[in-house]
Amino acid sequence: ETAVFQTPNYHVTQVGNEVSFNCKQTLGHDTMYWYKQDSKKLLKIMFSYNNKQLIVNETVPRRFSPQSSDKAHLNLRIKSVEPEDSAVYLCASSTDSSNTEVFFGKGTRLTVV
């Protein structure tokens, strides 16, 4: 199956802990993204990577750090999580040609208690 795969599906952790989310795409795409979707379903771009290179880094707290080992993988690490980090984190990918559709993963729901 070709798609965007995210793990874990859910994660509950305490304030101050470190978490790491994994994302892999088997679509052969060159560009990958992390989006944050809050409780009101609002979607915000966090990072965009093209061929392992950071292209877009929105105003995201420094405790968030993306990590890309190759163009098929883009992980997200959050050091010292805070309550406002509770959200669904969506990984996505697209080709590197002129604008085309973005393919999304099912998301990782983070709950910070």
Add this chain to the structure above:
Amino acid sequence: GEQVEQLPSSLIVQEGASVLINCSYTDSASVYFPWYKQEPGKRLQFIIDIRSNMERKQNQRLTLLFDKKTKHLSLHITATQPGDSAIYFCSASINTNAYKVIFGKGTHLHVLP
């Protein structure tokens, strides 16, 4: 930066009705406008797109209209079905590549059987 406004925030209609979702953007440099659908518990899914050199695009029961002068888009869905119930997102991309796609706040559509 680019802002995308979407109205209405929610719609409740009877099966068979037509609906109209409006979207406006602020940055005249935006060139690509994909729309996505998110059903409960499922991943965001691309449904239709339009580029700034087009005025209209149709895909089965979906018709997307684009007015470059007024920076306005509208998505028309005809003969709605309960399976159309979802959140619909308008989005805009400035870059020639979709490195930074800005999403609207979404329209919650409920189609009653």
